[in-house]
Amino acid sequence: MISLFKKFEEEGILGINRRIGEYILPYNPREYYPLVDDKWKTAELARQFHVPMPYHYGVVDTFGGIRNTRELIQDRPGFVVKPANGGMGNGILVIVRESEAANGSIQYHKVDDKILSEKELQHHISGILSGLYSLDGNSDSCVLQERLECHTFFREISFRGIPDIRVIVFLGYPVMAMLRLPTKESGGRANLHQGALGVGVDLRTGKLTHAICNDKIIHIHPDTKQELSGRILPHWETILEMASRCYDMSGLGYLGVDIVLDESRGPLLLEMNARPGLGIQIANRMGLRDRLQLVERIKNSADGPATRVHRMFQEL
Structure with a gap:
């Protein structure tokens, strides 16, 4: 040794x-x-x-603000969801596009081909705000960012x-x-x-x-x-x-x-x-x-x- x-x-x-x-x-x-x-x-x-x-579309920093996520990302050609105070890539979602499900609801397609419902996306953002991915374990904000080419x-x-x-x-x-x-x-x-x-x-x-x-x-x-x-x-x-x-x-x-x-x-x-x-x-x-x-x-x-x-x- x-x-x-x-x-x-x-x-x-x-x-x-x-x-x-x-x-x-x-x-x-x-x-x-x-x-x-x-x-x-x-x-x-x-x-x-x-x-x-990369362009920042907006930030969600309150649980009440989660309902406004759709307005920040609507008509964007893909986007990235990330904790403002995260590390090691934890909590980052890369969304390549959105589509409409058979029942008319919005669904989001991740870079790995998995699909999230709007409710699942909001749940993930809620986890970010709770500090689930933050470096210090404290409450956090969620950044919505441009997806690059x-x-x-x-x-x-x-x-x-x-x-x-x-x-x-x-x-x-x-x-x-x-x-x-x-x-x-x-x-x-x-x-x-x-x-x-x-x-x-x-x-x-x-x-x-x-x-x-x-x-x-x-x-x-x-x-x-x-x-x-x-x-x-x-x-x-x-x-x-x-x-x-x-x-x-x-x-x-x-x-x-x-x-x-x-x-x-x-x-x-x-x-x-x-x-x-x-x-x-x-x-x-x-x-x-x-x-x-x-x-x-x-x-x-x-x-x-x-x-x-x-x-x-x-x-x-």
Whole structure:
């Protein structure tokens, strides 16, 4: 066991305790957490900083307001239901379309082909308001958000849902990235905890490298049967600059930035995370610690997002 820990140390693997003690606590002031934990507040912040996000149709924050859900989503080409203070993809519903049942009632079609009645949708929103999916277990709000159109780059390598790109940003400098691809097991959601794929990304080029699923190394997508490595993500520099700008926007020194690629709108900020997980190291087959220490050596408070990205390109 001692030799295993020594090997992790030599490989620069960042563990949970060190992540919290050396990066999250010193660099992430607690007063800024609500800006990233609450997705509605994140959307307002992004609007102020001119960072593009999926459109928000509205928010349901009272049980009485559930009856108005239909008005917020009527005539929308699909939508997403998510807890404002949720985490790890819990409580998110992706609705691709609605239809009329034989009895004349409205029914909603999920991305995994399952169908919800209007009453079932309202029951799910009630669970969100009760805090069933919130990070702290307290009562929550429900955000109704635009459903995006998957970029053509992903159509061969993703199962139904919308993939996202997680970028770890430290003091404004992007240090590591991975692509998260939905699978049948994950129900079309890009969340590793629910069975999505994590694919390492070369930070300088945007080229896909190694892939994992349920912490096991794989080479092809289990559902699409397509090989993943070697493909190059479009809009890569724009993605990294957007992730870098989130440092200035949020005030958090160590954060995970999740970005999606929409077919017509390009890169969009999905959300920010003040406590990003460490699975990104497995997907990239390298530790975070060396890159975090690199940033501590080269950081310059005068640098803007574009400069910080190019500085990392030069140093890697």
